Structures are given as structure tokens and as C-alpha cells.
Amino acid sequence: MTANLIIGQSGGGTAVINSSLVGAVREAQRHSEIGRVFGMLNGVEGLLGDQVIDLTAQNDMVLDRLLTTPSSALGSCRFKVGGSDLDQLLTSLRRRDIRYVLYIGGNDSAESAHQLALAATRAGHELQVVAAPKTIDNDLPETDHCPGYGSAARFLAIVTMEMDLDAWAMRSVEPVRFLEVKGRNSGWLAAACALGRATEAMAPHLVCIPERPFVEEDFLVALDNCYRRHGYAVVIMPETQRDAHGKLLGSHGSAWRDQYGHEYSLGTEGYLIDLVSRHLGVRARYDRPGFLHKTSLLHVSDVDRREAYLVGQEAVCAALRGESDVMVILRRTSNEPYSCDVATIELPRIAGGERYLPDNYVSLDGTSIDPDFIxxxxxxxxGNLPTFAHLR
Incomplete structure (x- = not known):
């Protein structure tokens, strides 16, 4: 008996999230058990508003272009489902004879998928709900890494190398540079900025990570040492860095908060520039790649794109095997040569959880990254990062 399948994308986009979408669509087309393939416009929030498109008839040219299209082609949301939302979602799925739900996203999206699976079980609705991992933060538990992370990490590593050249050239004007990175409560992206650091003199000179509180006195000592030793300093700063009291830097006790309770400060830049000016007497500059290290194709990883496609395929296969309330994960089977396969794991072990950067990956003073992380x-x-000439 055939039934239909629907795919949604949720949370922040990545450079390769549409590869998971294409992988799922093309895998679904291979199986006679699946009739039509639908797409939620803007995730579960769109499905609640009956905003659905038919992906079945998309031609190969469109799907091929999607493989190299960044961000979320179906649109996205950050919507916390609960209560009557779940009944409404199940009604919408029944109306379209949808038995298979694939949801591509990170921690919060996994929670939405988990709640939908539980609601279907309670209602006696035959429904296979499978989540496909996606997050540049690389903070999902149980998986070796997350699709989206490899491309974001490559982008940041190269941007840091380029910032190093500019910071050195402009050291008499702006000797301290801050590079703000995402990552929420984990330091995987911050640490990635050091991948291209070939010598001790190169950036990043300091790496702050959310797992460790920011202590003004310690930071200023470390920064002053780097500045005096190199004549300039490049500092990696997470957008969610907190002080020893758990407050976001520059938030002055208040911060913007999303539906899931995640906080963001709007005052980090001013706080840090003023701190450096007052205590070190030099000018600092604060730069944000912002959305670019989420979705830019400038430095996309071919490994990342290939694995994103793979988890989309496996999500369909898992649903057809009768699995539900699970997420696809990546398991590294070898590092040299690199190889990775897929498996599934129960969503309760992932939903709402976070995986933090191991403490030994960054030195206590933030000046070095452990070779194990590299x-x-x-x-x-x-592939290899670019190499630049130095006339020093």
C-alpha cells in the first residue's frame, strides 16, 4: 500500500541543507511504497498554516541546482510545537495521506519531531517520523559530527587566515581584532578558526569558547601578552560568550530570547572594544561574518555536501523500515583514510540536548588548539586550505 511522504526544514540554514532535501527526494522516488513527496513551507509552522508544496514533479535540473543552492529552499522556522498544534499537524497529515515525515534540523527541530512522534502514537496514527541532522554548531549528541559543520568550519578557518593578513598589515591602526562566531553554547566553531594556523605567530592568537566563562582580568593579561609578542592580536569570540556570573557579555542583564529560550546579546561589540581601549589603550575592531558562515558557498566542503545528501537518503530508508522517533547519525569508521557511515538513534537521546567541545581541545589560556581536535x-x-605568502 502506498502512502505519501513530507519533508520539512527547520532552524538556521546551512550551505548543504538542500543536499539533504535532494537526497531524500531522490531516494523517495526510488521506492514504490511512496506515492507523492510533499514539502512543508517554513517547517511545522507552515504545515500548521497548510502551506505545502508538491515536490514529486520537480525535474532533475531543479534538483541538481538545489545541490548547490544554500540556505533552506523550503523555508524555515523556529517554532516550538505543543498542545493543540500537534492535533492540527496530525489532521493535516491525515488529509494528505502522509505516513512518512522527515524533518531536517538541529536540537530544537529534533524536539519538534519527537513531540510529533509521541502525539501520533497517542492518537493511534500510523506515522514514521525521522529527523535528519543539520547544524553548523556541531552540538548534536551521539553523532560524530553534523552536516553543515564542515562547510562552516572551512569558511571560518579561511576567514581567520585572511583576517590574520589584514590585521598584521593594519597593526599600527587596529592592533586588536575580534572575529565573532556562532555556536550557541558549544565551542566547535570557535575552535575551527585555528585549522589554518601554521605557526604560533599566526591567528587566532586567542580562542574564547562558551564552555568557559569570560574573566576580564585573565582575558586582558592573555591579550596583552599576545599583543606585545606579535604586535597585534586576533581573538575568536562566540556570540553567546558569558561571564563568570552566567551573563552574556555586554547584555547588562537583558538579552533577546527566542521561543526555545536561547539568549543573544546585542552589546558584545561595544563592551569588548571599550574594554580593550580602557585597559590596553589601543583600538580594536569587531567583525561578524554573521549569516555567511552558516550558508555561504564560497568555501563549501565537498565532504559535507556528500554526507548531507547521505543523511537525507538514510532518513527515507529508515522511515520505510518502519523506524520512527529516531534521528540519522554519522559514525566515523576511519580517520586515515577518512570514512563515515550512517545509523539511527532514538530521538529522546538527542532532542533538546547539547554536545560540548571537550575541555582538552583548547588550552586553558585560549592560546592553542590541541592536535587531536585538528x-x-x-x-x-x-581538502587543503589555501596557502598565502608572508613577507615578514
Whole structure:
């Protein structure tokens, strides 16, 4: 008996999230058990508003272009489902004879998928709900890494190398540079900025990570040492860095909060520039790649794109095997040569959870990254980084 399948994308986009979408669509087309393939416009929030498109008839040219199209082609949301939302979602799925739901996203999306699976079980609705991992933050538990991370890490590593050149050239004007990175409560992206650091003199000179509180006195000592030793300093700063009291830097006790309770400060830049000016007497500059390290194709990893496609395929296969309330994960089977396969794991072990950067990956003073982390990351970024000339 055939039934239909629907796919949604949720949370922040990545450079390769549409590869998971294409992988799922093309795998679904191979199986006679699946009739039509639908897409939620803007995730579960769109499905609640009956905003659905038919992906079945998309031609190969469109799907091929989607493989190299960044961000979420179906649109996205950050919507916390609950209560009557779940009944409404099940009604919408029944109306379209949808038995298979694939949801591509990160921690919060996994929670939405988990709640939908539980609601279907309670209602006696035959429904296979499978989540496909996606997050540049690389903070999903149980999986070796997350699709989206390899490309974001490659982007940040190269941007840091380029910032190093500019910061050195402009050291008499702006000797301290801050590079803000995403990552929420984990330091995987911050640490990735050090991948291209070939010598101790190169950036990043300091790496702050959310797992460790920011202590003004310690930071200023470390920064002053780097500045005096190199004549300039490049500092990696997470957008969610907190102080010893758990407050976001520059938030002055208040911050913007999303539906899931995640906080973001709007005052980090001013706080840090003023701190450096007052205590070190030099000018600092604060730069944000912003959305670019989420979705830019400038430095996309071919490994990342290939694995994103793979998890989309496996999500369909898992649903057809009768699995539900699970997420696809990546398991590294070898580092040299690099190889990785897929498996599934129960969503309660992932939903709402976070995986933090191991403490030993960054030195206590933030001045060095452990080789074990570099060995972990290098296969994921898809080839060698560029090399630049130095006339020093």
C-alpha cells in the first residue's frame, strides 16, 4: 500500500541543507511504497498554516541546482510545537495521506519531531517520523559530527587566515581584532578558526569558547601578552560568550530570547572594544561574518555536501523500515583514510540536548588548539586550505 511522504526544514540554514532535501527526494522516488513527496513551507509552522508544496514533479535540473543552492529552499522556522498544534499537524497529515515525515534540523527541530512522534502514537496514527541532522554548531549528541559543520568550519578557518593578513598589515591602526562566531553554547566553531594556523605567530592568537566563562582580568593579561609578542592580536569570540556570573557579555542583564529560550546579546561589540581601549589603550575592531558562515558557498566542503545528501537518503530508508522517533547519525569508521557511515538513534537521546567541545581541545589560556581536535576536523572540511605568502 502506498502512502505519501513530507519533508520539512527547520532552524538556521546551512550551505548543504538542500543536499539533504535532494537526497531524500531522490531516494523517495526510488521506492514504490511512496506515492507523492510533499514539502512543508517554513517547517511545522507552515504545515500548521497548510502551506505545502508538491515536490514529486520537480525535474532533475531543479534538483541538481538545489545541490548547490544554500540556505533552506523550503523555508524555515523556529517554532516550538505543543498542545493543540500537534492535533492540527496530525489532521493535516491525515488529509494528505502522509505516513512518512522527515524533518531536517538541529536540537530544537529534533524536539519538534519527537513531540510529533509521541502525539501520533497517542492518537493511534500510523506515522514514521525521522529527523535528519543539520547544524553548523556541531552540538548534536551521539553523532560524530553534523552536516553543515564542515562547510562552516572551512569558511571560518579561511576567514581567520585572511583576517590574520589584514590585521598584521593594519597593526599600527587596529592592533586588536575580534572575529565573532556562532555556536550557541558549544565551542566547535570557535575552535575551527585555528585549522589554518601554521605557526604560533599566526591567528587566532586567542580562542574564547562558551564552555568557559569570560574573566576580564585573565582575558586582558592573555591579550596583552599576545599583543606585545606579535604586535597585534586576533581573538575568536562566540556570540553567546558569558561571564563568570552566567551573563552574556555586554547584555547588562537583558538579552533577546527566542521561543526555545536561547539568549543573544546585542552589546558584545561595544563592551569588548571599550574594554580593550580602557585597559590596553589601543583600538580594536569587531567583525561578524554573521549569516555567511552558516550558508555561504564560497568555501563549501565537498565532504559535507556528500554526507548531507547521505543523511537525507538514510532518513527515507529508515522511515520505510518502519523506524520512527529516531534521528540519522554519522559514525566515523576511519580517520586515515577518512570514512563515515550512517545509523539511527532514538530521538529522546538527542532532542533538546547539547554536545560540548571537550575541555582538552583548547588550552586553558585560549592560546592553542590541541592536535587531536585538528585531526578530528581536518577530514570534514574537504581538502587543503589555501596557502598565502608572508613577507615578514
Amino acid at each position: 585531526n578530528y576536523l581536518r577530514p570534514l572540511v574537504g
